[in-house]
Amino acid sequence: MILSGLKDHENLPDQFLRDRTRWFLWFPALIGFGIALYFALPVEPGLSWLILPGFLAILLVPLRDYPNFGLRLLVGSLFLVTIGFSVGLTRTAIVDAPILQKKQVTELTGRIQEKSTGPKSARFLIGDLNFSEKDNIPPLKYIRLSSRSNFQDITPGQLIRVKAVLLPPPEPAYPGGYDFQRHSYFQSIGAVGYSISSFEVVGHNHNLLTRIQGLSAEMRASIASFVLTQASSENAGFIIAIMTGDKAAIPQSQLDDMRFSGLAHLLAISGMHMGMIGGLIFFAARFLLVLSPYIALYYPVKKIAALIALVGLTGYLFVSGMSVSAVRAFIMIAALFIAICFDRTALSLRMVAIAAVIILSLFPESLVSASFQMSFAAVFALISLYEQVGPRLGQFARSGGAVRRGFAYLSGVALTSLVAGLATAPFALYHFGQVATYSLIANLLAVPVMGLWVMPGVILAFIGYPFELTFPLAIVGSGIDLILWVARETASWPSAVMYLGSFSVFQLIGITFIGLWFIVWRQPVRWFALPMLAVLLLTFLANRSPDVLISESGNLYALKTEAGETYFSTRRADRFEAERWQLVMGKEITEEKPSNLVCDPNGCAYRRHPDVIAFPTTMAGVEMDCARADIIVSRIPAPKECNDARLVIDRFDLWRRGAHSLYFEKDGEIHVETTHGLRGRRPWVPARYRENSESPTKE
Structure with missing residues (x-):
């Protein structure tokens, strides 16, 4: 072939x-x-x-x-x-959406749009904003604010006054990294920050439109409060996440276990959750309808059940907060039920393609998100697989008894987990730099529990919530306890996570194209994917991480040692950046200072043949290094006279251009990449970066 x-x-x-x-x-x-x-x-x-x-x-x-x-x-x-x-x-x-240009302290009034409650704090999305004119803050549409004071008394829809520290949304942690500012821009979030005073309620929703807009947020906050008070503290955060889409109450240890075991996808409301909810409602409605012989004979039961499932899915979407990822999942699953209503094949690549076109047309920014890429990669691969394997597996199950049907079900779950894991692995590597080694085993154990135990309980919990019934939460919680046990156990196994690092976006595009080529075509030409893949894999041999990486603040830098390990200058400053840097620098972190790195009270000097790289921390250090170093990286301004060095990166360069990556070429040249040099002049980039997006001189 x-x-x-x-x-x-x-x-x-x-x-x-x-x-x-x-x-x-x-x-x-x-x-x-x-x-x-x-x-x-x-x-x-x-x-x-x-x-x-x-x-x-x-x-x-x-x-x-x-x-x-x-x-x-x-x-x-x-x-x-x-x-x-x-x-x-x-x-x-x-x-x-306007973006805050610099850090500011201000007193603001605004309306609470959303509330995300954690054990000791809460995050608020605030709109209808008004700032003091003297603060000269642009007319931001929304801000994201964290608070530890009197947050329990604040509910969506209230008009509040608070004093807060506001900052621009975080920029990429390294050149070519994930652009949080672009993500915030398309959510119309112009600033993030934290409160430095208690909230003062100065009004409530009276406008009908704002009441309707706030109803979803109020319901989510009310459900979260009900679950936190009635469910076990061990599983309350998980329950809130799959009911409302809010993961703030999940302990960090559980998040780590779910991520390291390959089960983190169970926490985010996605196509799987929508599919489970919709499927359960569909089959339950169809079963109840056929109990009446008259309805079964004279009415299109399957189509009625599909419409009921659509209504249920719409309610789930409303309660979930209608985030872009939830809307995306809703469109994808709703397309299947609409296909049933028009006598079309529900699970087909054509329906998935239609859903993708709709989502990309409405939310084009979804294309660069991990959730969109991984969701559609898994769905495309699974439907392609079951187009060929599904009929044979179904025939095998129907030709025997309960044992054969059980074996066919477990084989289907295992095959689904394997194929979905393989299809999403390149995207997980690109975005997170790691792969869960035992994901297949964890999903084989946890997904059936999620579909047959937890999600039916979630439906009961939604039904029982208006009546304050707590037994559905106990049902859901017992199933979640089992999932958390699976996650905890598999995450504790040796080498549970493989840290392989990220790769270029061009390689990701190549992988996507080759995968589509193999899935879409049915003629022998599909096998051209194999030589294309072989050529693409050869390009990975040329991948390399930066030799030196400097944070935007200048307080942190990373060095690639001769042994291929990464040394961080400090573990106290810029911790978020340090965690993100491991995507490109690798997880081989050494705590031992390299022998060719020498430090004194004025800074450090790193000898990398034939260059000396200086990291001065005082003005005296800058003056000395200007005369003897080849490359100077200073978190304080360098004097204009410092022009004998091959390359100077000082506080102003970091402030204007963001984080810097240095690559030392074999011919002695230095290749420099900057965060804002790669981002360019785009609407989501603050103005000061747009004006100075050029990289420093490259040697």
Whole structure:
């Protein structure tokens, strides 16, 4: 089969034509490529680019009967790519959310939109903001505020006054890292911070529209409060997470266990949760309807059950807070039930492709999120698998007794976990730099408990909540205790987590393209994916981490030692950055100071043949290092006279350009990358970074 796919290259057009019913599956990929192009630009394009899809659409009309198939394919593909580009551009223009430019202390009034309650603190999303004019703060749409004082008395919908410290949303921790400011921009969050006074309630919701908008948040906060008081403290946070989407009450130890065991996906409301809730409601409604012979004979029971499931899913979405990830999961699962209503195949790659097109059209920023990538990778792979294996597995289960059916079910769960794990592994590595070694075993044990025990209990908990019934919480909690035990045990096994590090976005795009090529095509041409994968894997040999990494504050730097280990200058400063840096620097951390790093009260000097890299911490140190060091990295301003060094990075460079990565090439050149040099001039980048996004001089 492989050889035939490679040998019949003369018949490649015929193979593509025989698979023309699957061409539509490439639509979301091409639209996504256009969105990726938009986000990759160093500057924000003008709105005039929006005419490009229209121009190509007009061009496609006379090309319908053109004999050159390749030209039609090229123009059609470009049309879809420009659609994606235009969707990203339009979404950014619609959001148009101002960003706080610098740290400020202010007194503000605003309306509580959302409340996320933890054991000792709470996080609030605050809108309808008003600041003192003297503070000169831009008209922010929303801010995210943490508080440890009187947060128990504050509920969504209240108008409050509070004094707070506000900061711009966090920037990427290293050049090319995850852009938290872009994520916040598309949520219209212009600042984050913490309160330094107690909240004062100065009003309540009276407007009908704001009452409706706050109803979901009020319900989530009320459910969270009910669960915290009625459920066990060991599993209350988990219950709140799968009922309302709020993970703030989950202890850090449980989060670590779930992540290291490969079960963290059970905590976030995703397609799996929507699918379980929708499926349970669908089958329960269908079972109850067929109990009446009259209804079963004269009414379309399956379609009615699908509509009931849709209503239930909509309620679950409403209670979950309607976050982008929850809306994405809802669209994906709702498409399946809508397909049932129109007598279409519910579980098909075409329906998944339609859901992807809808989501990318509404929320193009989802393309760069881990949840979107991993969700659709798993769903595409699983449906492709069961298109071929499902009928045979179903026939095997139906041809025997209970033992055979049980074996078929366990085989299906194991196969599902294996394929989903393999499909999502590249995306998990790219975003988190690690893979859970025993994920297959953990999911094989935990997923059936989640689907057959926990989620039915969640439905009962929703039904019983208005009546303050607590026994459903006990049912859910006992199942969650078992899942937490599985997570704790598998996370404690030797080498439970493999830290393999991240890789480039271009390699991720290559992996995605090769995976789609293999899944979409059914002709022998699909086997071209194997040589493409082999070539791609060779590129991983050229991957390298920075030799020196410096934080935006200058208080932390990391060195790659000759042994390939990473040495951090301190464990006290910039802890979040240090944790994120391990994605690119690796988990081989050494506490022992390298022998070629010498420190004194004025700073440190690192000899890396043939260069001396100085990290002065005092002005006296800067003056001395300017005369003897080749590279100077200073967290204080360097004098203008300091121009004999090959490269100088001082406090102003770090402030303007963010974190710096240094790569030492074999020919002696120094390649420098900066956080804001890679981000460019985009609306989600604060103005001071846009004005100074150029990298320092490269040697």
